Amino acid sequence: MNIMKKAPFFIAAVIMGFSSIEGMDLLSSKEGLALIPPTKTLTYENQSSIFYNTLEHIQYRDLNRLDSASLRGLYTCLTNLYVLFICVEKVLPRDIIYLIFQTWAHVLLEKALCYNFELSHILQGHLYTITSVAISSNGKMMLTASKDHKTVLWNHLNGAFLHELTGHTNAISSVAFSPDSRRILTTSLDHTARLWDVENGLELFQLKHIAEVSSGAFSPDGTKILTGSFDCTARIWDAYTGIELLNLPHPGHVVSVAFNSDNKTIITRSAEKPARVFDIITQKQLLVLESMYFERMHPSLCRNDEITKPVAFSPDSKTILLGSWLLPPRFFDVKTGEQLFQLPYSRSINSIAFTKDETKVVLGSNSSVSLWDIQTGTLLLELPFNENSSKVTSVSCGPDNKTILVGTRDANAYQFSIVCDAYIWITTAANLLQTALILHADEAKKTALPFVIYENSFEHGVFKQLPDYVQHYLIRWYPIIIEALLVNTTTDQDSINS
Known part of the structure; x- marks a missing residue:
């Protein structure tokens, strides 16, 4: 597992909402979801860790449905890792903490991939x-x-x-x-x-x-x-x-x-x-x-x-x-x-x-x-x-x-x-966010529910960073659905008023 030494700080930055990811500007709203200018990014529920690129003319009701339970898995996984880091950072040496993160992620991934023959x-x-x-x-x-x-x-x-x-x-x-x-x-x-x-x-x-x-x-x-x-x-x-x-x-x-x-x-x-x-x-x-x-x-x-x-x-x-x-x-x-x-x-x-x-x-x-x-x-x-x-x-x-x-x-x-090119890449090269995404997909598979990834969402960005053959592997073995957000061709003002 290729978990960088900056991973714990990166997690903290994601959860606290003060870092930028993949060049996206992070804007937060204390009142929850809010309509903001196109091409910007918003966070969900008071500086949490689910981010979405907004599209021009997107309707508020379409944004509102993004707070479904199916999109909370990535946040939960990252939060758990961050809490672990906070608990042990003053007790264990940094190298040991990184090893714990690496081992934990590897074990979870092995379990998630163990039936993909x-x-x-x-x-x-x-x-x-x-x-x-x-x-x-x-x-x-x-x-x-x-x-x-x-x-x-x-x-x-x-x-x-x-x-x-x-x-x-x-x-x-x-x-x-x-x-x-x-x-x-x-x-x-x-x-x-x-x-x-x-x-x-x-x-x-x-x-x-x-x-x-x-x-x-x-x-x-x-x-x-x-x-x-x-x-x-x-x-x-x-x-x-x-x-x-x-x-x-x-x-x-x-x-x-x-x-x-x-x-x-x-x-x-x-x-x-x-x-x-x-x-x-x-x-x-x-x-x-x-x-x-x-x-x-x-x-x-x-x-x-x-x-x-x-x-x-x-x-x-x-x-x-x-x-x-x-x-x-x-x-x-x-x-x-x-x-x-x-x-x-x-x-x-x-x-x-x-x-x-x-x-x-x-x-x-x-x-x-x-x-x-x-x-x-x-x-x-x-x-x-x-x-x-x-x-x-x-x-x-x-x-x-x-x-x-x-x-x-x-x-x-x-x-x-089980061991194939995609398996090897996932267990040796996946970063923390990609690991969380795969674990979330595995949870959806266990519950027989679809794992919907909306285009231009933060999760979609994480997914698209995977090599093509890994993307195909995940779609083949997990109930992943890539879905476009509904776009209204009316004006921004009409969208807001609606």
């Missing part, structure tokens, strides 16, 4: 449907896997191709990075799961089932691998030697598996059977999460291999999230198996990814990717996709919560990121 890269390296995607825990690499039997490693920063993992003889069903980002796990319909070295792309060893392997996962400590298969088993393997440690029989095809963060609890899910929770140390089944009525009554529909049944533990290990092709996403208590709540979402869920801050979850459905607040059940963002040509098949979140990777049926993967 822009398409940053399209990863094109496959011939057929993308079946699985993953982002490494160090945030440096991405994985895409496909029905074309290949897995491709990409640079997370620039989307560049790194290398290709080849060897599977059938479609890849899932991919995962090890927690230390040094190894890659792939599972395939060729009856194998394979471990690979990230640095050189070489295969380390194979884990063999007697039927298609549908999914796989590393334990959080990286010492074990969990695989699920259509051979009706879930198996635990040593992640360094490939030795099978445990075989858990199931009554049906295992289509999804996941490790809990305690490294000893796992969950498995079958196509038409309930999800099951196991303790791999005691080898005991802890919970059975019963299927919903529709799944029990129509098991044949649920056996469709094209219908995924995603499952995941929440990062805090307290809940389990089950996705479905027909039912809303449901959260269950890890200890009791009781359903806690469900998200108000009716679309089929193909993929689940929790954010690392433990507060949000990304859901991939046929026609969209959605971001949800799991504490409130609120939909925060939805990225639409064409269900016919770009059906979503897999999603993954970056470790910094600023990236979402999406795999689709059109053989491409799409990387969405």
Whole structure:
């Protein structure tokens, strides 16, 4: 954030109404709004901080409507900062005060921009449907896997191709990075799961089932691998030697598996059977999460291999999230198996990814990717996709919560990121007034109200000082409306009399 050392004094000058901004003359009226000569500037309500250029022939009633609540945000933000400065100027050194201003503004901006995911890269390296995607825990690499039997490693920063993992003889069903980002796990319909070295792309060893392997996962400590298969088993393997440690029989095809963060609890899910929770140390089944009525009554529909049944533990290990092709996403208590709540979402869920801050979850459905607040059940963002040509098949979140990777049926993967040119400019170069304007726009967005900026107003001047691409970015993500003031062509005297 580029906050100059003169910022506190500039704030004081703005609020007290005795400085000029951008060469504008400041005139005040103790009686509130007043009609003053054209090309001059007036202040609102006894030397406050909202200034407007007046136009020739503008009517008093048009000026009067400028005192709406939607135009008070900039003043409030500046006032708060000024009050903070007054409170601490005699207690803290100036450099510390500037650091506080800088940090405060940066934190507020980060929060205001945290859901503005822009398409940053399209990863094109496959011939057929993308079946699985993953982002490494160090945030440096991405994985895409496909029905074309290949897995491709990409640079997370620039989307560049790194290398290709080849060897599977059938479609890849899932991919995962090890927690230390040094190894890659792939599972395939060729009856194998394979471990690979990230640095050189070489295969380390194979884990063999007697039927298609549908999914796989590393334990959080990286010492074990969990695989699920259509051979009706879930198996635990040593992640360094490939030795099978445990075989858990199931009554049906295992289509999804996941490790809990305690490294000893796992969950498995079958196509038409309930999800099951196991303790791999005691080898005991802890919970059975019963299927919903529709799944029990129509098991044949649920056996469709094209219908995924995603499952995941929440990062805090307290809940389990089950996705479905027909039912809303449901959260269950890890200890009791009781359903806690469900998200108000009716679309089929193909993929689940929790954010690392433990507060949000990304859901991939046929026609969209959605971001949800799991504490409130609120939909925060939805990225639409064409269900016919770009059906979503897999999603993954970056470790910094600023990236979402999406795999689709059109053989491409799409990387969405908060970090773009406009984001970088705002978080590094925006001055105090521009910061206040953006925060005001964010508040309007939260309340689902338009943020009206009148032409030739002070706020409009602040907005126009932004680079063009930043202006376009803000208009795209916030309910900003640039509106002209009503102008009457009658004479000044007629305007006053009216």
